[in-house]
Structure formats: C-alpha cells, structure tokens
Amino acid sequence: MKHLALALTWIFVCLCCVSAVQARPSPITIKGNQNLTNVINQAVRVVSPAANVGVIIKSMKYGDTVYSRNEKNLFVPASILKILTAEAALLYLGSNFQFSTRFVGSNDIRNGKLYGNLYLVHSGDPSLTFSDLGELMAALKAKGINDIIGNVFIDVSAYDQVTTGPGWLWNDKRFCYAAPISASIINHNCLSFQVSPGKNAGLAAQVLVNPRYYFAGIRNSVITRSRGARTCYVKLDGIDGGTVSISGCMAKGKYAAGVSTVINDSYKYDKSLLSDLFKRYGIRVQGLILGGRAPANLPIIASHESKPLKMLITDMLKMSDNIIAGSLFKKLGQIFTHRPGTWESGGTAVNHILSKQAGVDIWRLSVIDGSGLSRYNQVTPKQMLQLLDFAFHHHSTNIEFISALPIAGVDGTLKRRMQNIRWRVRAKTGTMAGVVSLAGYAMSANKEPFAFVIMINGSHGSIWKYRELEDKILTYLTHYSRV
Numbered sequence: 001m002k003h004l005a006l007a008l009t010w011i012f013v014c015l016c017c018v019s020a021v022q023a024r025p026s027p028i029t030i031k032g033n034q035n036l037t038n039v040i041n042q043a044v045r046v047v048s049p050a051a052n053v054g055v056i057i058k059s060m061k062y063g064d065t066v067y068s069r070n071e072k073n074l075f076v077p078a079s080i081l082k083i084l085t086a087e088a089a090l091l092y093l094g095s096n097f098q099f100s101t102r103f104v105g106s107n108d109i110r111n112g113k114l115y116g117n118l119y120l121v122h123s124g125d126p127s128l129t130f131s132d133l134g135e136l137m138a139a140l141k142a143k144g145i146n147d148i149i150g151n152v153f154i155d156v157s158a159y160d161q162v163t164t165g166p167g168w169l170w171n172d173k174r175f176c177y178a179a180p181i182s183a184s185i186i187n188h189n190c191l192s193f194q195v196s197p198g199k200n201a202g203l204a205a206q207v208l209v210n211p212r213y214y215f216a217g218i219r220n221s222v223i224t225r226s227r228g229a230r231t232c233y234v235k236l237d238g239i240d241g242g243t244v245s246i247s248g249c250m251a252k253g254k255y256a257a258g259v260s261t262v263i264n265d266s267y268k269y270d271k272s273l274l275s276d277l278f279k280r281y282g283i284r285v286q287g288l289i290l291g292g293r294a295p296a297n298l299p300i301i302a303s304h305e306s307k308p309l310k311m312l313i314t315d316m317l318k319m320s321d322n323i324i325a326g327s328l329f330k331k332l333g334q335i336f337t338h339r340p341g342t343w344e345s346g347g348t349a350v351n352h353i354l355s356k357q358a359g360v361d362i363w364r365l366s367v368i369d370g371s372g373l374s375r376y377n378q379v380t381p382k383q384m385l386q387l388l389d390f391a392f393h394h395h396s397t398n399i400e401f402i403s404a405l406p407i408a409g410v411d412g413t414l415k416r417r418m419q420n421i422r423w424r425v426r427a428k429t430g431t432m433a434g435v436v437s438l439a440g441y442a443m444s445a446n447k448e449p450f451a452f453v454i455m456i457n458g459s460h461g462s463i464w465k466y467r468e469l470e471d472k473i474l475t476y477l478t479h480y481s482r483v
Contacts, residue, residue, distance in 0.1 A: 028479050029445060029479055029481060030445075030476055030479050030480045030481070031480075031481055031482075031483060032482065032483070033066050033067070033482075036066060036067055036476060036477070036480050037067055039476050040055065040067055040069075040473055040476060041069075043469055043472050043473060043476075044069070044469065047465055047466070047468070047469040047472075048456065048459070048465075048466065048469060050458065050460070051456050051457065051458040051459050051460070051466070052070065052073065052075070052456070052457045052458045053069060053070065053454075053455070053456050054069060054070040054071060054073055054075055054380070054381040054453070054454070054455040054456075055067060055068065055069045055070070055071070055381065055452070055453065055454050055455075055473065056068045056069070056071040056381045056382055056385045056452065056453050057450055057451070057452045057477060058385055058389060058450065058451050058452075059448060059449070059450055060389065060392050060393070060441070060448075060449040060450060060451055061448050061449060062448075066450070066480075068381075068382075070381070071380065071381045071382040071385070071453075072380050072381075072382055073380060073381075074364060074378045074379065074380055075378070075379060075380065075381065075435075075437070075455040075457050076375060076377060076378065076432075076434075076435050076457055077372055077377055077378075077379045077384070077430055077435075077437055077455060078372045078430030078431055078432045078435040078436075078437050079320045079322075079371065079372040079428065079429060079430040079431065079432075079437075080372065080384065080428045080429070080430040080437045080438065080439045080453075080455075081325075081367065081369075081370070081371065081372035081377050081379065081430070082316055082317060082320065082325050082370070082371060082372060082428060083317075083384065083387060083388070083391075083428050083439060083440075084350060084354060084367055084370075084379070084384075084387060085316075085325050085328055085329055085332075085350065085367075085370040085371070086313045086316060086317055086328075086401060086404065087354070087358065087387055087390070087391050087397065087401055088332060088349070088350045088353040088354055088358075089309060089313065089328045089331075089332060090309065090310070090313065090397040090400055090401060091353055091357050091358065091394075091396075091397060092332060092335070092336070092349070092353050092357075093309055093328075093331070093332070093335070094309065095308065095309055095310040095313075095397065095400045096308045096309065096310070097308065097309040098305040098306045098307070098308055098309070099123045099124060099125035099126070099127070099128075099305070099306040099327075099331075100123050100125070100303055100304070100305055100306075101120075101121070101122055101123060101125050101128055101132070101133075101136065101303070101304045102120075102121045102123075102300050102301075102302065102303045102304075103118060103119065103120055103121075103136060103139075103140060103300075103301045103302040103303075104118075104119050104121055104294055104298040104299060104300050104301060105117055105118040105119050105150075105294075105298055105299070105301055106118070106150070106298075106299075107299040107301075109143065109144065109145060112144050112145065112146040112147060113145070113146070113147040113148075113149055114145050114147070114148045114149065114150070114301075115149045115150065116149070116150045117150040117151050117152070117153060117287075118148050118150065118151075118152045118153070118301070119152075119153045119154075119155050119292070119294035119298065120136075120152065120153070120154050120155065120270070120274065121155040121158075121294050122154070122155065122156050122158060122182075122183040122184040122185075123158050123183065123331075124158050124159055124181075124182075124183045124185060124327045124330060124331055124334075124341065125185060125304075125306045125327070126185050126188070126306075126312070126321075126323045126324040126326075126327040126328070127306050127307060127312060127315075127324070128185055128186055128187075128304070128306070129186065129187050129212065130186060130187055130212060130213055130214045130273070131212060132304050133186065133273065133274075133277060133304075134277060134280075134281075135304060136302050136303075136304050137277045137278070137280070137281045137283070138281065139301075139302035139303075140281070140283060140301065140302055141281050141282070141283065143301065143302075145283060146282065146283060146284065147283070147284045147285075147286065148283065148284070148285045148286060148287070149286050149287075150286065150287050151285075151287035151288050151289070151290055152274065152278075152285055152287065152288070152289045152290070153289075153290050153291065153292035153293075153294065154184070154267060154270045154271065154274070154289070154290070154291050154292070155183075155291075155292065155293050155294045156182055156183035156184045156266065156267065156270075156291070157183065157293045157340055158183040158331075158334055158340060158341060159181070159182055159183040159330045159334065159340055159341040159342070160330075160340050160341065160342045161182070162342065162343065163180030163181055163182045163264075163266075164178070164180060164181075165181070165326065165343055165368060165369035165371070165373060165374050166343060166368055166369070166374055166376055167368055167369070167373075167374030167375040167376035167377070168369070168373050168374055169373075169375070172373060173262070174262070175260075175262070176188060176189075176190035176192075176260045176261075176262055177322050177373075178262075178322065178373055179262040179263070179322075179323055180262065180263070180264055180266065181323065181326035181327055181329075181330060182266045183341075184266040184267070184269075184270050185266075185323060185327060186214075186263070186266075186269070186270070186273070187212065187213055188323045189262055189263040189266060189323065190260055190261070190262055190263065191213050191215065191239070191242075191244060191260065191261050191262075191263065192210060192213065192258065192259070192260045193207060193208060193209045193210060193213070193215070193218070193244075193258075193259055194207070194208040194256040194257065194258055194259070195207055195208075195220075195222055195234050195246065195250065195256065195257050195259055196208070196250070196254075196255070196256035196257070197224040197225075197250040197251060197252050197253065197254050198224035198252075199224075199252075200224065200252070201224055201225055201226045201227075201252055202223065202224065203223075203224045204220060204221075204222065204223060204224070205220065205222035205223065205224055205234075205249075205250050207220050207222075207246075208256070214242050214269075214272075214273045214276065215242050215243070215244060216241050216242030216243040216272045216276070217242070217243045217244075218243070218244045218245075218246065219237075219243065219244070219245040219246070220246055221245075221246070221247045222234055222246055222247060222248050222249060222250060223248075223249045223250075224249070224250055224251075224252050225249045225250065225251050225252065226251070226252060227251055227252045227253045228251060229249065229251040229252075230251075232248065232249040232250055232251050233248050233249070234246055234247075234248045234249075234250060234257055234259060235247050235248040236259060236261050239261055239263065239264070240268070241265075241268045241269055241271065241272035242269055242272040242273060242276075243272075244261060246259065267291050271289050271291075274289055275289055310400040310404075312324055312328070313400060313401070313404045314403070314404040316328070316404075317404040317405055317406065317412070317428055318404065318405075318406050318411060318412035318413070319412060319413065320412075320413050320428075320429065322371040322372075322373055325369075325370045325371035325372075326369060326370055326371050328370060329341075329343070329346035329347075329350070329369060329370025329371070330342065330343070330345075330346050330370075332345075332346050332349040332350060332353070332370075333345030333346035333347075333348065333349050335349075336348065336349035336352065336353075337349070343368065343369060346367075346369075346370055347366070347367045347368060350367045350370070351365060351367060354387060358386070358387055358390040358391075358394075359386065359390060360383055360386045360387050360390070361382075361383060361386065362383070364378065364380070365378065365379055365380075365383055366378040366379070367379075372430055372432075373432075381453040381454075381455050384439050384453045384455075385439075385451055385452075385453050388439065388440070388441070388451040388452075388453070389451055392441065392449070392451060402426060402441065405426040405427055405428055405440050405441070406426065406427065406428065406429065407422070407423060407425070407426055408421055408422055408423065408424065408425035408426070408427070408474070409421070409422025409423065410422055410423060413428075413429040414427065414429065417467065417471060418471050418474060418475070420475060421442075421474065421475055421478045424442060424443045424478045425440065425441070425442045425443075425474050425478065426440050426441050426442075427439060427440025427441065427442075427452075427474075428440055430455075431463060434457060434458060434459055434460075435456065435457055435459065436456045436459055436463055436466040436467060436470065437453075437454060437455045437456065438452075438453075438454045438470045438474075439452065439453040439454065439455075440452065442474055442477045442478055443478060444477060444478060444479075444480045444481060445478065445479050445480060445481045446481045446482070448481075448482070450477060452473075452474070452477065454469075454470050454473060456469070456470075
C-alpha cells in the first residue's frame with residue numbers, strides 16, 4: 001500500500017507521461033507552514049474581506065493539514081458537488097456500469113410481423129442521442145420487422161416525474177444546463193439550431209437545423225429588419241412535442257444566432273420522435289404509441305448501451321455536465337432503494353455510500369440534486385476534503401476519479417486558468433451567483449501531493465476576482481515546500 005500511495009503522487013500530473021517540467025519555472029518559493037498561512041490569509045483579506053471563505057489543504061503523503069479556514073462551516077458548493085456524485089457512483093455502480101435503452105416485447109415474429117406489444121424502455125441514459133435511437137430502429141428492421149401488430153409503449157418508470165431539482169432557480173430552468181432529468185434523456189433534453197437573417201429586409205429569417213436533433217417542425221415568424229436595427233431579437237415561444245415556435249426579428253447582415261431550448265415534456269417528444277422513426281425505417285405500427293410500463297422479463301429485441309461510467313464521469317467532471325450528474329444521482333437512488341429514482345432517494349443513497357464506504361462525516365451534509373444547481377445543497381470544506389482524501393488513496397477508483405478532473409491550463413473548465421502552473425493542479429470548478437468554489441489536488445514545489453478545497457459564499461460583483469483568489473492560493477501551494 002505504501003508503494004501504491006507513492007505512485008499516486010504523479011497520477012494527477014502525469015497520466016500520459018506529461019510531467020510538471022512543462023510548468024513555467026517557479027518565481028517564488030514559500031517555505032514552511034507559517035509562511036503559507038501568512039500569504040493565503042493576506043490574499044483573502046485583500047480580495048474578499050466581506051465574503052464567507054472556507055479553505056482546507058491537506059497533504060496526501062503525510063496526512064497533515066497545512067492550512068484551514070472555516071473548514072467546518074456549511075457552504076453552498078455549486079458544481080464541486082459533482083465530486084461527491086462521481087465518487088459515490090464509482091463506488092456503488094462500478095467504473096464499467098452502463099445505462100441501457102431497450103426495445104422489449106413479444107418474441108413472436110413471423111413473416112415480417114411482430115405480434116404483440118413493443119416497449120421502448122428508458123433507463124435515464126444521459127448520453128442517449130437521436131442517432132442512437134435510429135440505430136435501435138435499424139436493429140428492429142434488421143430482424144425483419146416491418147409491421148407491429150400491437151401497441152408501442154414508452155416506459156419511463158425508472159425515474160419519477162419530478163424532473164427539476166429542489167432549489168433550482170426559476171430562470172435556470174429555461175436553459176439547457178438545467179434541462180429536466182427524466183428517465184428519457186435524448187440529446188441532453190435540449191434542442192439547438194441556428195437562425196440567420198434573410199438577404200433583404202422584410203423577408204423571413206432562415207433556420208438551419210442540425211440533423212443530429214429531431215424536430216417535428218419549426219414555426220418560424222422571425223422577420224429580417226433593415227441593417228442597424230437595434231431592438232431586434234429572436235424570441236422562443238415554446239415547444240410542443242418536437243415542434244418549436246420562434247418569433248421576433250433580426251437585423252440584415254447579422255451573423256447567425258444560436259438558439260437552444262429544453263424539452264420539458266419528454267413523453268410528447270418521445271411519441272413524436274418514435275412515430276417519425278417508424279416511418280423513416282418503414283415499420284408500420286398497427287396500434288398506438290402510448291406511455292406504459294413494460295411487464296417484467298420480456299425478451300430483449302434490441303438494445304443500446306451507453307459508454308462505461310468511467311467515461312461518463314470524465315465528461316461530467318471535465319465539462320461540469322449537469323445532465324449526467326442529475327441522472328447518475330437518480331440512478332443511484334433507483335438502485336439503492338429498488339424503486340423509481342427520485343431526488344430524495346438519490347440524496348439518501350449518496351449520503352449512505354459516502355458515509356459507509358468512504359468514511360465521510362455526513363452530519364449536516366445536504367446533497368439535494370447531485371449536480372450543484374440547487375441552492376439547498378450544503379457541505380463543509382472538511383467533508384469535501386474527507387472525500388478527496390479517500391478518493392486519492394482508494395485503489396479501486398482513484399485512477400478513474402483523479403484522471404476525470406479538469407487539468408489547470410490544459411482542459412475542461414480549467415483550460416484557460418492557471419497557465420503559470422499548468423499540469424500541476426487537477427480540480428473541479430463551481431460557480432453560480434454569489435458562489436465560487438474549487439476542489440481537487442495540487443503538486444507542491446517538492447512534488448508533495450495535496451488535496452484542497454476552496455469555497456466562497458456571499459461573493460459580490462465580478463466573479464473573476466474570486467477566481468483570481470483561488471488561482472493565487474493554488475499558485476502559493478504549488479510553490480510551497482516544507483523546508
């Protein structure tokens with residue numbers, strides 16, 4: 001185990017033979033704990049005298065805490081909450097877990113006809129796409145099925161129907177980063193397209209749709225105005241099934257504008273999408289397309305599996321993907337309770353897993369939605385540090401977990417930050433109004449690995465000065481040595 005711990009000192013810096021030599025030469029060296037404490041305290045006083053700041057830094061080699069500030073206070077964590085979701089999922093589901101989307105039903109297939117009902121069973125796959133459903137339909141066709149002598153049912157019973165999390169802000173729900181979390185997630189439950197002005201004033205704007213998405217249609221009443229018109233904007237009026245309605249105006253000569261909208265009614269969208277796919281693939285449905293739960297133990301006729309969990313975790317942490325986090329959260333709740341996944345059961349599952357398997361003190365911990373969107377999430381820097389400490393040393397999941405974190409100056413949400421110490425920090429970011437946070441691992445000047453948590457609540461004005469504070473603390477830590 002000792003040799004394993006020593007080997008881990010380079011996991012988050014060098015997974016592909018990339019070493020800290022690539023970082024720029026250190027202009028400073030901070031020797032000893034007291035000097036580290038002094039420079040961090042001074043940075044906090046200058047940048048954030050009013051905000052509530054919590055910081056804790058612990059050596060992953062020696063196990064001692066070299067800096068702490070308000071480490072037992074509760075904070076709204078924002079997206080660093082995904083760290084808890086990621087480790088709980090790796091521990092409970094396993095790194096090779098896959099979501100499955102299946103057609104199940106009667107195995108009575110004769111002369112190109114399937115006799116009986118067919119069920120599309122969704123499991124909450126957050127990576128499922130329109131193209132994936134097309135492949136499922138092609139698999140039906142490959143079995144020689146041209147007619148379904150029965151009904152087609154859409155089964156979304158894996159999760160409950162409360163699709164937005166407790167404590168999500170109303171304004172957030174309009175945007176794709178807060179799309180509904182249901183058992184049916186297609187293209188992240190988000191539709192995107194472009195609108196560009198017509199060639200001349202008075203003409204309708206032009207709409208360009210991406211074939212990766214399904215649209216039943218777009219009702220476009222956006223008008224081109226004269227060049228220089230200042231009050232023009234495109235208004236999204238709503239979505240019904242797969243049909244999107246837009247209105248407003250665009251000034252002539254403007255660049256194309258991207259428009260995105262969430263799919264709030266996944267059942268209506270699924271129904272429209274399936275009807276279209278059956279027609280495209282020449283499969284006639286004699287009955288209706290309805291919602292309903294599949295009976296147990298029906299034969300699998302076609303199946304699509306998601307990427308393994310370790311790859312989904314990487315997407316989730318690198319790009320701070322709320323949809324993956326929300327679905328994993330409900331999936332944990334579903335499997336843990338053996339009932340449809342809910343926000344409440346997801347929280348119960350995560351708390352239990354982290355307490356029993358990772359040794360996290362869960363007193364006062366509130367994990368509400370798995371993604372960090374909820375204002376009701378509450379965690380202390382010390383609790384977050386306990387999880388990071390466990391994750392670093394847990395040989396079954398540490399490589400998958402640490403390698404999934406964004407790398408400073410290189411990728412993910414840290415790609416454009418901390419270029420002066422690139423490759424020396426792997427961490428998850430968190431940002432929402434009044435909240436800035438960062439948690440992960442850093443390598444010191446003498447190659448000592450540290451876990452750290454920085455949480456700021458009550459921030460005012462530009463978030464950049466608080467991010468600069470985080471970057472400054474990490475710069476100090478990477479230039480720190482004990483002697």
